[in-house]
Amino acid sequence: MTLFLGAAAAIFVAILLVLIRLFAGPTLYDRVLAVNTFGTLTVLLLSILGFITGRPDFLDIAMLYALINFVSTIAILKFFRYRALGRASADGEER
Amino acid sequence: MTKAVALLVALFALWLALSGYFKPFLLTLGVLSCLFTVFLAARMKLLDDEAVPLQLRLSLLLYWGWLGREIFKSALAVSKVILAREMPIGQQLIAIPSTQKTEMGHVIFANSITLTPGTVTVAAGGGRFLVHALNEGFAAPEGFAEMDKRVTAVEVR
Amino acid sequence: MDFFTVDLLRDIASGIAFAAGGVFLLIGTFGLVRLPDVWSRLHAAGIVDTVGAELMLIGMMIQAGFTQATVKLLLISLFLFVTSPTATHAVANAAFVAGIRPVRLRRNEAADVIGETVKKAAKS
Numbered sequence: 001m002t003l004f005l006g007a008a009a010a011i012f013v014a015i016l017l018v019l020i021r022l023f024a025g026p027t028l029y030d031r032v033l034a035v036n037t038f039g040t041l042t043v044l045l046l047s048i049l050g051f052i053t054g055r056p057d058f059l060d061i062a063m064l065y066a067l068i069n070f071v072s073t074i075a076i077l078k079f080f081r082y083r084a085l086g087r088a089s090a091d092g093e094e095r
Numbered sequence: 096m097t098k099a100v101a102l103l104v105a106l107f108a109l110w111l112a113l114s115g116y117f118k119p120f121l122l123t124l125g126v127l128s129c130l131f132t133v134f135l136a137a138r139m140k141l142l143d144d145e146a147v148p149l150q151l152r153l154s155l156l157l158y159w160g161w162l163g164r165e166i167f168k169s170a171l172a173v174s175k176v177i178l179a180r181e182m183p184i185g186q187q188l189i190a191i192p193s194t195q196k197t198e199m200g201h202v203i204f205a206n207s208i209t210l211t212p213g214t215v216t217v218a219a220g221g222g223r224f225l226v227h228a229l230n231e232g233f234a235a236p237e238g239f240a241e242m243d244k245r246v247t248a249v250e251v252r
Numbered sequence: 253m254d255f256f257t258v259d260l261l262r263d264i265a266s267g268i269a270f271a272a273g274g275v276f277l278l279i280g281t282f283g284l285v286r287l288p289d290v291w292s293r294l295h296a297a298g299i300v301d302t303v304g305a306e307l308m309l310i311g312m313m314i315q316a317g318f319t320q321a322t323v324k325l326l327l328i329s330l331f332l333f334v335t336s337p338t339a340t341h342a343v344a345n346a347a348f349v350a351g352i353r354p355v356r357l358r359r360n361e362a363a364d365v366i367g368e369t370v371k372k373a374a375k376s
Binding site (some may be wrong): 109112113115166167170173174177178182184185186187188189190205206207209210211212213214215216217218219220221223224225227229230231234 | 276279280282283286287288291292294295296298299302303320323324327333334336337338340341344345348354355356357358359360361362364365366
Binding site for chain 3 (some may be wrong): 003004006007010011013014015017018020021024027029030032033034036037040041043044047048050051056059060062063066067070073074077080081
């Protein structure tokens, strides 16, 4: 139990550091990178919380969060590149 | 057909791993949902080399072990750069040739480069990758050549 | 007694994994704050996404033993292993296309790769 609390504390401090970059980041890409890293750390924190509270169901939530985090990163980048989510093609013809 | 069966087996293994149920009724429902998914995938013409990469050799697992060691080594190197008082950064954009034949091979090689801290694949074109490296230490062509050789060995049928 | 020893060994092994993973997480996020521009920060985020996260997950797997939780943790680590480089590449490529270039660039062979793509697109 102490092990898990220590790991959770490390992840928590890391999340605080990422938040600094998230608010300070001069460009959009700094912020997207910070959000992506924030998502990875959230996945880890969710799994650890599952062990601390003794409820393995949290692992399912962590798994879903990992997938949604990836999709949202790609969606944000795509939106800011083509200003559309639907029909823009990969080679940017319909910009 | 082989790919459909392989996808069915993989889906059902995933279903079992995620649900953990072994009652006959629920197992039947699981098999049915997997069959329906495979039917939809076949209807969408998704059963190709990209969705069901059966053509890859099993040595992919050995390659992942080697890659894990490389990732650890370069993570240590990047940590040293971050913690140094005067951060020794000399950023580089270098062209790396790739010898893979299939798209899957290119994806594995590019993703391996990106997974290794210190190098990131930025763009691809003309059988080459544009790679961003943190400083000269990460831009050595020998390391890329060895990774390229290993990926090609995994990918060839 | 024997059971107790196994438990202790397990705690030691996962403690090592947690400690190493936590150190890498902190170094990576510290780099995310400290490094000068987007391009160098990509590498700091790479440390967090690969070594830090995987070591933490391995520590949890050791604690969970041979249970369903370990299978789920394995799946999570596989997802991260496959998706994190793709996300990093997407950020790098978007920044490149948007015209952001690294500060203190020592060597630039971008024309070698991008130029050929343009030529090929024009031919076809």
